[in-house]
Amino acid sequence: MVASVAVTRGMDRDSQAANGLPLAEHHLLAVLGEGPDTGIRPTDLAAASTLTKSGLTRAVDRLESAGLIERRECPSDGRGQLIALTAKGRQVLRRAAPEFFRAIARHFADHLTEPEIETITGVFERIAAAGRA
Amino acid sequence: MVASVAVTRGMDRDSQAANGLPLAEHHLLAVLGEGPDTGIRPTDLAAASTLTKSGLTRAVDRLESAGLIERRECPSDGRGQLIALTAKGRQVLRRAAPEFFRAIARHFADHLTEPEIETITGVFERIAAAGRA
DNA sequence: ACGAGTTAATTGTACCAGCAACTACCAGCC
DNA sequence: GGCTGGTAGTTGCTGGTACAATTAACTCGT
Numbered sequence: 001m002v003a004s005v006a007v008t009r010g011m012d013r014d015s016q017a018a019n020g021l022p023l024a025e026h027h028l029l030a031v032l033g034e035g036p037d038t039g040i041r042p043t044d045l046a047a048a049s050t051l052t053k054s055g056l057t058r059a060v061d062r063l064e065s066a067g068l069i070e071r072r073e074c075p076s077d078g079r080g081q082l083i084a085l086t087a088k089g090r091q092v093l094r095r096a097a098p099e100f101f102r103a104i105a106r107h108f109a110d111h112l113t114e115p116e117i118e119t120i121t122g123v124f125e126r127i128a129a130a131g132r133a
Numbered sequence: 134m135v136a137s138v139a140v141t142r143g144m145d146r147d148s149q150a151a152n153g154l155p156l157a158e159h160h161l162l163a164v165l166g167e168g169p170d171t172g173i174r175p176t177d178l179a180a181a182s183t184l185t186k187s188g189l190t191r192a193v194d195r196l197e198s199a200g201l202i203e204r205r206e207c208p209s210d211g212r213g214q215l216i217a218l219t220a221k222g223r224q225v226l227r228r229a230a231p232e233f234f235r236a237i238a239r240h241f242a243d244h245l246t247e248p249e250i251e252t253i254t255g256v257f258e259r260i261a262a263a264g265r266a
Numbered sequence: 267a268c269g270a271g272t273t274a275a276t277t278g279t280a281c282c283a284g285c286a287a288c289t290a291c292c293a294g295c296c
Numbered sequence: 297g298g299c300t301g302g303t304a305g306t307t308g309c310t311g312g313t314a315c316a317a318t319t320a321a322c323t324c325g326t
Contacts, residue, residue, distance in 0.1 A: 006261055006263070009284095041274085043273090048135065052315085055313050055314065058312075077274075078320080112256055116252055124136040127140060127241065127244050128135040131136065131139025131140070185284060187286095188283050210292075
């Protein structure tokens with residue numbers, strides 16, 4: 001718990017310093033950047049992030065006001081929507097990426113050996129998957 | 134990030150269900166339980182927990198109102214104080230401990246093999262120490 | 267084709283956390 | 297001894313998050 005908070009807080013500071021975005025919101029952009037260009041459903045985005053659905057709604061509100069993402073209608077489900085990066089959002093993400101990876105290194109990866117990283121990656125994926133179930 | 138949030142949220146739910154205390158507050162009791170009976174300085178307690186100094190002040194307020202801990206004057210520093218468990222706090226902690234360990238197993242340890250646990254314990258300790266520096 | 271039950275997303279509310287500013291106290295130096 | 301710089305803990309304030317209840321739309325059985 002202490003370690004995870006230390007990493008999260010350090011990353012959050014760096015993220016804010018780099019592009020003014022809290023870590024959670026930067027992470028949303030990153031997830032969107034890896035997804036299809038058509039966008040991602042809010043529920044899926046919440047599951048891939050650290051937010052609940054309600055938290056996601058507010059975060060999307062903020063990012064939309066900032067012009068970094070947009071809500072599109074979902075063609076296959078009238079209730080739903082698709083969240084997608086705008087051109088500006090894509091640009092912000094690309095610009096911030098190098099510093100973001102450096103921050104990961106500084107706060108986390110640099111403390112680990114190569115085999116430790118492999119072990120931990122597997123463990124974290126298993127736990128995240130279990131949390132989703 | 135996703136994995137750590139999953140574990141933390143799961144543990145928090147279980148902690149609240151078990152003794153009505155949020156995970157962060159239960160954790161404070163646990164840290165106090167492992168420390169000397171004379172108590173721990175707030176600054177040290179904050180460093181050993183997931184809270185900042187200001188967050189710790191409020192958490193201590195709540196736990197003190199609940200009668201689980203008490204603030205004592207610090208003999209060696211007139212500004213400072215010593216936070217210590219009350220008898221009631223010790224009792225609550227002892228009663229909740231078994232379920233707390235089961236929760237750790239359920240949400241975290243059961244997903245890992247024995248060597249993975251050893252690796253991760255070392256890594257987390259290193260990172261927590263780096264965060265303290 | 268219609269209704270019951272389910273799921274997607276939002277909103278009202280309450281709470282918790284952090285930052286920055288503040289007060290009180292300590293320590294070291296002249 | 298008194299002054300200067302630093303440390304311990306608290307408080308005003310703001311913002312973010314979750315929970316629970318709500319609205320709208322989908323799905324399946326008949």
